[in-house]
């Protein structure tokens with residue numbers, strides 16, 4: 001019996017020893033592998049351990065470092081865990097403005113609102129039963145207040161008096177018709193009001209983009225107008241390059257570039273306070289190399305001295321003309337400045353050949369008569385009018401639409 005008990009104890013101890021070995025081997029398996037240093041991969045293991053022996057036979061072929069192909073730095077790592085590229089800022093989508101035909105008609109409500117006192121005022125006076133001297137004087141005053149100018153006012157009143165006399169009895173429709181005709185005569189319906197953007201010819205007979213210079217006193221809306229004009233041209237299917245030759249005001253350059261970016265037009269700019277003529281030259285050069293249809297050049301309009309202005313604008317024009325002709329020189333005038341605008345017009349006309357006028361801020365004044373006055377003063381037509389601060393608030397000037405907005409139709 002004692003022998004049996006002894007045998008059982010020995011068997012239990014032996015079993016305990018064996019199970020202890022197995023547990024320790026399992027525990028070792030759970031250990032993280034040693035760091036993969038080069039020697040540990042290629043050199044045979046030092047003293048073999050029980051658990052290790054059990055896993056990897058000592059005589060098993062081992063792979064060399066080349067065969068193992070350790071991840072070598074970036075490339076493989078990137079594959080396993082791609083590093084997110086920082087997203088490039090996405091450019092805002094390029095806008096395609098609506099075609100400009102009939103834009104003035106669309107903006108008619110604004111014209112009617114601002115010019116109401118002129119058109120409706122005249123109609124009311126003409127509708128009086130007795131058109132006596134006082135009434136004609138009031139008609140004259142209304143025209144003068146709207147900045148039509150003395151000479152054109154007298155002409156209009158004279159013609160109206162004559163026609164009303166001949167007409168005898170007058171219906172409201174007849175009066176409106178008369179006034180419409182006479183206002184149109186004053187404004188002129190024959191002039192070519194298109195902005196000349198046709199290609200010119202370079203010194204060797206090659207085609208170059210149409211070149212438009214935009215001039216005017218700072219603050220009249222010159223830079224804004226250049227930007228809006230770029231939109232008008234893009235809307236009409238033309239490709240445009242902008243020249244920021246108003247180098248004296250960095251903000252004006254940035255402002256112009258923003259306008260250009262919105263319609264996908266490149267803006268050529270120079271160093272701050274750099275030579276405006278050089279920027280103008282470069283912008284036409286860029287227009288030629290891009291094969292653009294039109295180059296619009298925004299110029300500086302500081303008016304301290306006439307000689308300074310003359311030198312600057314004259315130089316810009318001369319330098320640009322080395323590439324080819326300037327098709328259009330647009331003078332930007334602020335309609336709200338009234339007679340002051342006419343003084344500016346005179347000065348600019350003396351220093352550079354103006355070919356067209358842009359009248360801005362017509363939405364903010366009742367003095368639409370300035371259109372007549374400025375055309376008389378310069379002998380060039382108003383080609384565009386600004387009727388608001390919105391990007392598409394610049395419209396080709398159409399006399400009929402203008403007069404209809406004034407007096408209603």
Ligand SMILES: Nc1nc2c(ncn2[C@@H]2O[C@H](COP(=O)(O)OP(=O)(O)OP(=O)(O)O)[C@@H](O)[C@H]2O)c(=O)[nH]1
Pocket residue numbers: 217218219220221222223224225246249252301360361362363364385386387388389393
């Ligand atoms: N209401 C109204 N505002 C306008 C019109 N045209 C331009 N403006 C505003 O007039 C202000 C002056 O315009 P700018 O284009 O900066 O004037 P600028 O002549 O270029 O002057 P600089 O940039 O200093 O050269 C801006 O606030 C324009 O939004 C318009 O037709 N109507």
